[in-house]
Amino acid sequence: MEKETVRIENFSDAVFAIAITLLVLDLHAPDTNTVKNGIQLLNYLKSEWTTYLAFTLSFFSIFIMWVNHHKIFKQIYSRTTALMFANGLILFLVSAVSYPTALLARFFEGEASGIAVAIYTGIFVLINISYNLLWFIASNNKKLLRPGITNSAIQKIRKNYLYGLPTYIIAFAISFQFPAVALAISMLLLIFWAISSGKIKVTQE
Template structure:
């Protein structure tokens, strides 16, 4: 039996289950990109710690990608906390978001292999696009009035700003890395204070509105 439009729009369990599964697999695949170093022929095993330290960029790429995907999962969960029903647009935008999430392990691998300007810009670009798709999903749902009633427009705008903060930081990292790769990496650290500030403001706003 074909579901009516009302029944289909209210069915979000399978949508969320698919999203959680794809994100969990993407996070798991990240660690597979960390390679075990080969000890040169004739060398002692005592050189292994130094060889592992030389792979700092692989570990850094893994931690960064893990934290960003985890952050996007948290934001994705918050999106669907407020979305009470969905249409085909939400379904396809959610799939677009998952497409980008599934691509992150490859981008992380590129950074691990080429930790210079190319790797930084490629990973930053991928993470930026991933964040933009999530922001687009939220903007579409709020525009189509698929979010819960009583959610103030100010809260919607703050939420949108929070979803856009990370991708804009990654875009800034691309620009900075074009001139200095080291400062491009440091730009990623801006994610911490910016997201913390927006989250604090959003929490205060929702508390005021009683949401």
């Protein structure tokens, strides 16, 4: 059976690459007019810790999303219009991650930290829903999937993506009152997805 999703995967890879590159644009070197010596440079770098934190979180979030996207398309062999639009929704949201990242970097230490973290965690709620939607569309029509994949493997992947959704929603809900805790949950979810991505394997009948 010929794989029909090669162009989708290639286009998706390009969008992921651009999205992860856009994150670098928010990293700025200090002006030489304000930083004159090593102590001032160190103080500037310390003051920018939220920028580095936001960049790191978002970089590895997008990277792990790309890994999971690659793994899931190892299971998808054919395409429909609905599947292509579901994939497009993922790419739209991934390409938008740089904006919440910038908000997090600039407002995490201030009075607007709750809103900034809520926007940041909120976009990952939407991304998780979009991944669930993609697999729901693909798995509801077994003809779209890799020949020989078992029903148990389909269910395992479906449950794997559903597990993260409640946690993302909890992180979003508590962002307004406990932004630091919500961000810590986001970090733990990164570890969860990094581990769970290795569990998405091909199972033959």
